[in-house]
Amino acid sequence: MAGLPAAPPALRRWPGLGLCLLLCLSSGYVLEKKVVQSKVGEEVILPCCHEVPSSELHRVYWQKNTTEVVLAYAEGRMISKHERYENRTKMDTRNLTLWISPVEILDNGTYQCVVQRKRSQNSVVVCDESVTLFVTADFSRPNITAEVSANSCESTEMVVRCSSHGGFPKPRMSGALNNISVVWNVSWVSESTFSPYNVTGSLWLNVTRDASITCSVEYNGFAKSSSLLLKKTNDCIVPTVPPPYNVITASSIIIIIFLLAVTLAARYLPRHVCSHCCKPQDSAEEGVKECKKSPVSSKVSSETSSV
Known part of the structure; x- marks a missing residue:
């Protein structure tokens, strides 16, 4: 099988020249x-x-x-x-x-x-x-505000806003809540392509404890940041829970029994204690009998003592 004819020397130089031209153009483009x-x-x-x-x-x-x-x-x-x-x-x-x-x-x-x-x-x-x-163009330091939209014992719902103005080019807004990244809902305003930008971001949060929110505006390798402490409100009023029905019934029975015991004790206890003594509140007849017995006993004792 016959081999292919060798390329002329002039043609063999073209690949090297082409590679050299490509390198030169690439170097020029980089420069x-x-x-x-x-x-x-x-x-x-x-x-x-x-x-x-x-x-x-x-x-x-x-x-x-x-x-x-x-x-x-x-x-x-x-x-x-x-x-x-x-x-x-x-x-x-x-x-x-x-x-x-x-x-x-x-x-x-x-x-x-x-x-x-x-x-x-x-x-x-x-x-x-x-x-x-x-x-x-430098942006202003971000301004962060927080507005409470709802409040309960467990959490506080807030709408947080971050804004900055007067910068260029169009920025990127980022944030973090207690060092955990958050995503802002961002909007930009500018009169034209080569005019300063105003940027605003909003965020809805459900705060269960005090937390720190950070807002950063980044533009062309530069950044401006601000932080704000979000406090969970403590003015929570715990509602009073009424006791169960069975507890109320048992308590009522105990109170009634106690009142009956006090009433019975007040009625019968004084008569039992004073049955052996002469008291003004005893009946007249019993008082006469008791008062007559005492002198006789005293007399008999006296005579016995004389004998």
């Missing part, structure tokens, strides 16, 4: 993915990809989102500037970096630095690099 972060009101510096000697004739264009020219320089002199960046931008003519101060939310986006070098009658692009600016 272009530059990211700069800044907060509203701060100063930010966006890097360019080329340093031009002062002796060379060149043009530099800084543009945003490939449609909006921020500023343009030719031979070291500014020839154009966007009105929105007036008095807020400048370019370093040595390293071609773009300075923005103070930063605004609308500055958020991708910027492109294009450098052209003039050769005879034509211009050649020697640098074209992008950098992404992420602008952050």
Whole structure:
């Protein structure tokens, strides 16, 4: 069986060239993915990809989102500037970096630095690099409130709300109840894509004991948090439970028997005790008999004693 003919040397070089081109493009793509972060009101510096000697004739264009020219320089002199960046931008003519101060939310986006070098009658692009600016505006510290909706001896039902405002970009809200994660019902309000956000979260809780609730607002790598102690109310009145019917019946019988015993004792006990003595309350006839017997006995005893 005849073997396949060998490929020409020129063709054998193409896979290696293709791999090299792929690596170069990949490396270039990685280099272009530059990211700069800044907060509203701060100063930010966006890097360019080329340093031009002062002796060379060149043009530099800084543009945003490939449609909006921020500023343009030719031979070291500014020839154009966007009105929105007036008095807020400048370019370093040595390293071609773009300075923005103070930063605004609308500055958020991708910027492109294009450098052209003039050769005879034509211009050649020697640098074209992008950098992404992420602008952050701080949210206010979350405000947590709790409203009691129902109360019982066992638990207290509460509606807890957490709110924060004035930040950018769109945040994420998280929370924890005694270090156990909870999920807020979150709503956001913003006038436009590049306007500050107001965020509000609500939560229904059934509190059986004192607990600590935490609310966190997270945005672009930053976070603001607050905590609130939720107290279970203690003004619980335990209702009085009436005794069972059989207990009432037994108690009534005992009371009646006790009253009868007291009545009988009060009626018969004094007569039995005073039957051997002369008392004013005894009958007149019995009193006379008892009083007559006493002197006789005394007389007989006296006579016996004399004998």
